[in-house]
Amino acid sequence: MSDLPLISTPPAAEAALVDRLRARDQSAMTEFYDRYSAALYGVINRIVKDEDEAADVLQEALVKIWHSMAGYDHAKGRLFTWVVNISRNLAIDKIRSLQHRVGSRTQGLDDSPAAQRQAAPDTFRPEHVGLQEITSKLVPEQRQVIDLLYFGGFTQSEAAEELNLPLGTVKTRARTALKILAKLIR
């Protein structure tokens, strides 16, 4: 898919950037910023739901990525997967430390599938077109589970409790959804 350049970059293309970051080349950080910041910011913003806080977390994440670069092992996964995990963890720590937890739970459910679908026709927001196309491959139940697990920072058992579903159902939905998504870039 042409609008998912990061997850579909061949691993070899990432290697050069990784080498330069490891060599403490600061211009590599600017390049990294230009290529990855929008994707990382999108995830962080979805979790903390506040522009300024999201920018702070993004800054924190970039500094952490710079310092942890030596620990990245391409055999264990893609660069994008690794950096997005660092960002996501920092964002989830942030909402937990701010004790946003209770607030964002209810909000997270309210604004997940249904609300976004209603909002769509009002304005044309190109940055969300890819999202709509991708999530239209998922049924709302799958998307709800993935949203809770990925953006809400819930464990599968917590999600089962929150949604009042058997744990097995949550696991099946998460797994099926991830497989559907993975097929999109084959």
Add this chain to the structure above:
Amino acid sequence: MEDYQEYIESGRLEQYALGELDPAARAEVEAWAARHPQVRQELDELLTGLGVYAEAHTLAVPAGLRDRVLSRVLAEIGAEASAGAASPGAASIPAPAAPTMRVSASNPRPAETYTPEPVAGSRSGWAIAASVALLLSLAVNALLYSRWQQASTDLVAAQNSQARFAQTSQVMERRLTSTQEQLHVLRSPQEYKMVALAGTPAHTSARARVLYNGASHRVYLDVQQLPPLPAGKQYQLWALDKGKPVDAGVLAANTAAGDSLQQMKDIASAQAFAMTVEPTGGSVGPTLDTMTVIGNI
């Protein structure tokens, strides 16, 4: 002999992908993945799926914030690189104003120290002229600096909107390709046989059609009307080959709504197609009493 299939089914890999595991459990998953290529492949698939979902949420950093974040990051990592450098805050203050300040601070002072002398008249005249020139220069500098800042903000905004346009045209291009593909399917009656699926007695208003290419085995589905689904269910298409049902894939939400054609799984041979309602994700065999539409080739 370890049973990797059982390990794959255990749900451990999903926990790994979602970051639910402690370091010891992570190491265990990685060891399994290293021993069994099947586990590695499954894990990669899950990680890719999450990556797709993450990247789908891509959102340009707002113009004002982009500058702030990048300069702070560079200041922070730069400050650590050069020993004894100033704090990140100080390092991010733009440089242009500084040199003029230094010139201004050192120049007027000699003039002032000479004022007590008898011939102060002409000297103080020069000092006043120098101060006026200095004030003018400061004012012009301040003006130029604010314009320069404004220009760089404008540039960032322009870059952002250019990126947005590029993104839009990519999306449009992809839609066009998919529309052309669908058009090709619809306009090639000799390649694609049209199979009308009519509603079963329980769902008389339901209608859909399958476009089937027996040579390439491709199957497309076009929904005209289907009853709404209860929660947790999904439509699934079946090919009937010599009376035996073969899974042809589940319908995406927008296909079931009739928004677009969907390419289904390839089917080698079939005499009829039918659709049933199955739990989300599909079933191995059809639940016959939920059959909604059926049609013979």
